[in-house]
Amino acid sequence: MPSTWILGIETSCDETSASVVRDGSYIASNIVASQIPIHRQYGGVVPEVASRQHLEKITYVVDKAVDDAGLGLDDIDGVAVTVGPGLIGALLVGVAAAKAYSYALNIPFIPVHHLEAHLYANFLSNTELAPPLLCLVVSGGHTSLILLKDHLEYEIMGTTRDDAAGEAFDKIARVLGLPYPGGPALEELASQGDPQAVHFPRAWLSKDSLEFSFSGLKTAVMNYMRDKQGNEEAVSLPDVAASFQAAVVEVLVVKTILAAKKSGVRDVCLAGGVAANSTLREQFQRAADQEGLRFYFPEKKLCTDNAAMVACAGYFHYLAEEFGTLAQEAYANYPLINA
Template sequence: MIILGIETSCDETAAALVADGGRILSSVVASQIDIHHRYGGVVPELASRKHLEAIVPVTTQALEHAGLDLEAVDGIAVTRGPGLVGALLVGFSFAKGLARALDVPWRGVNHLEGHLHSVFLGDNPPSLPFAALLASGGHTSIYRVSGPMQFELLGQTRDDAAGEAFDKVSKMLGLGYPGGAVIGRLAGRGNPDRIKFPRAYLDKDRLDFSFSGLKTAVNQYIRHHGDDLERLSADIAAGFQEAVVDVLVYKLILAAETTGCSDIAVVGGVAANGRLRERLLREGAVKGLSVHIPPLDLCGDNAAMIAAVGYHYLREGKRSEMTDDVYSRYPA
């Protein structure tokens, strides 16, 4: 069963062909980073326009890379939300029209379920059940995953998402958007122990997060040391990154221990962070946990993960209707 996946929730236009929910035949992503970088963040109206320009070429490329034509597509899966409504509508409307033209079933997919499925598309999928940390620019949550469509939310951020905090600290340091990669590179040149920023564990026995206080602490430090910012920036980045990683690793391992899971996974854009990957692999091994992280190209937004989710829904006959609409927040 070959599913065409479409993803346009934020600032990447993506299309992919996935067979039987687990074998990627092609995956194409058109990024808008260069466009939004000058504004320090995603401009929703610009994102929607660029999706309109890219959706047909990206889908055509995905078919060409897979060596298939549209007649080979058995179903279509498309991101329904959460995300930017204008951006979502481009992919959602395109998928609706294409499904009708091809007379194939289609399914609107939750973007977060897509990220959780990304770990199944790598070479080392986890055993069920497992505890999963989803950390991205818009979300930081922990789930217990007990099946392809069975996710139990255990905890989530009460304010900023981890990726959002990276972006905001990057902007404070004058490094621009997106912040995750640039903070990670800069932190590699700094000393994470030189500047101690607070760790917001909230209740250490619960699985919720908060990063607004850490963001404020970094801002205050920068304000008081602005004259020496160039010399201190690497240490600030390293100290900030370590504070985020400490909390993420602690909470994910706590989730595994409290739910009896021997496998853990981290997904989403923040899963590409080298320090987080290093710490999870090391501390997971100490705790006797099997750690699973998607390949880098599956950490960010992509359509292969959307196609993988859609496969499971369509296989069970759970289709979307032409009257369905997108949603900006979850739950709809």
């Protein structure tokens, strides 16, 4: 059987990325033009700045992705792109580009959901992996427990009621005076602290609940800092970072294991930007081993936004002949499961 080459494009937030993936498993190229240094000076992602950067970079990243794969655009079999959710002005650039490439090349155009792309990053790093499986997608915008019953068949088992886990990381990082992006900086600081120094609350919600909530924890950390500073007491920032991280990680691990038991799957995965967190990976591995579950995660560079994961998910849509039209739009809010 001849190989299938999918061009993936990702512009949902602050990375302009293009990738060529063969048969949904081999990454021939994965180009990421990061805007982190640009947004750092503003303390976070500025949507209009992100959109302008995407427009400047889009054809360059596609050109380099195809070139680095040793191919020409004519060799591509389908173009996959993140159509939502994300920053609308940023998404528009990727979707407009993907539609135009597929139209001019006369090949299928494949819309992909951002969460599905994160989940599918696991198939790139773990070729033996197959559904059914459970995946916790944790990023700046999402905290979702997704059951993948078969390829492209999803059930949401739990999600956050308020902040995403990554959002809590970013906000607390800012409270602790860390630079953007806060997640990796907070992890680094936490590695020098004692995770049991301060007991911050864990939001379990009702017994057996698979829902998440991180706003209470965020407030507890902010109040702790304010009280200490008000009393002019010394605060160990590494201890606060480590204790906060421990609270987030514990809730994520316990609820994911609970979801695995409820669903009966043996394979549990992590995905999303927060999945790059080493403490989270270690705690997951330990819990999975105890429960006799197999635990998988994507390599770190496939956890943050990238186009290889989009191309991988796009490949499975390609096999299922699920294609979009020239009229495809981008969506800031976009449910994974369309009722």
